[in-house]
Amino acid sequence: MSTSVIRLKTSVQESILELLNEQIGMEAQSSAAYLSMAAWCYSQGLNGCGAYFKIQSGEERDHMLKLFDYIVDVGGLPVSPAIARVEKTFEGLRDILVKALEQEISITQSFNRITEQCHKAKDYQTAKFLQWYLDEQLEEEQQARRCIEIYDLIGTEDGGLYRIDKEIIKLKTHEEK
Ligand code: FEO
Numbered sequence: 001m002s003t004s005v006i007r008l009k010t011s012v013q014e015s016i017l018e019l020l021n022e023q024i025g026m027e028a029q030s031s032a033a034y035l036s037m038a039a040w041c042y043s044q045g046l047n048g049c050g051a052y053f054k055i056q057s058g059e060e061r062d063h064m065l066k067l068f069d070y071i072v073d074v075g076g077l078p079v080s081p082a083i084a085r086v087e088k089t090f091e092g093l094r095d096i097l098v099k100a101l102e103q104e105i106s107i108t109q110s111f112n113r114i115t116e117q118c119h120k121a122k123d124y125q126t127a128k129f130l131q132w133y134l135d136e137q138l139e140e141e142q143q144a145r146r147c148i149e150i151y152d153l154i155g156t157e158d159g160g161l162y163r164i165d166k167e168i169i170k171l172k173t174h175e176e177k
Contacts, residue, residue, distance in 0.1 A: 010075035013121050017076040019114045020126070024067050025081035026110055030103055031060035036086040037096050046093060046161070048169035052147075053100075055172045063133070070129055093161065094151055101144035108137040143171050 010017070038053035064081075071078040090096050111133045118127035150167045154160045 012074045012076060012123060012126060016114075016118060016121055016123055016126055017071060017074075019117060020067055020071055020076075021079045021081075023110060023114060024064050024071075024079055026107060027060050027064035027067065028081040028083055029086075030107060031057045031064065032083045032086045033103060034060060034100070036088055037090070037100065040088070040090050040096065041093070044093070046165045048165035048167075049093060049096075052169050052172050053096075056100075063136070066132075070126075074126075093164070094148070097144070097147045097151055101141065101148060104137065104141045104144050108134070108141060111137060146171060 034053045034057035038050045038057060041047070041053060042050035068078040087099075090099075111130055115127050115130045115134065118124070118130065147168050151164050154164050154167065156164075
C-alpha cells in the first residue's frame with residue numbers, strides 16, 4: 001500500500017500505533033498478573049485481597065480494550081496480545097503488594113514514554129487520549145502505595161493479616177478515606 005493510501009486510512013504514525021499495540025500487551029500482562037495474585041490470596045484465605053486483585057485485573061482488561069478501541073477508531077490494526085507466563089507463587093502478601101506497585105510504576109513510565117513520542121511526532125490527538133491513562137495511573141499508584149502502608153501500619157501480629165485483608169478491599173469499595 002502506498003504511503004498516501006495509508007494516510008487516507010489513518011493519520012496516526014505507524015511507530016505510534018506500534019507503541020499503542022505494545023501497551024495493549026502490557027495491560028493484558030498486567031491483567032493476567034493481577035488475576036494470579038488474586039488466586040494466591042484466595043488460596044491463603046485472604047478473600048478481601050483476592051477480591052481487590054480480581055477487580056484490579058478487570059480494570060486492566062478495560063484499559064486494554066480502551067486502547068484497542070482507539071486503534072480501531074483511528075483506522076489502525078489492534079493486536080490480540082500474547083501473554084507471557086505469570087508468576088504463581090509468592091513469598092507473602094507484602095511481596096505481592098510491592099510487586100503490584102512496581103507493576104504500576106512501570107506502566108506509568110510506559111505511558112510517559114508513549115506520550116513523549118506523540119509530542120515528538122506532533123500527534124496531539126493521541127497524546128490527549130493518553131492523558132486519561134496518566135490520570136488513572138496517578139490513582140492506581142496511590143492505591144498500590146496505600147496497600148503497603150496499610151500492611152505496615154497494622155502489622156501481622158495478633159491477627160493483623162485478617163485486618164489488613166479487610167482494609168485493603170475497602171480501597172476498591174471506597175469505604176476508606
Ligand atoms: Fe492499566 Fe494499572 O495500568
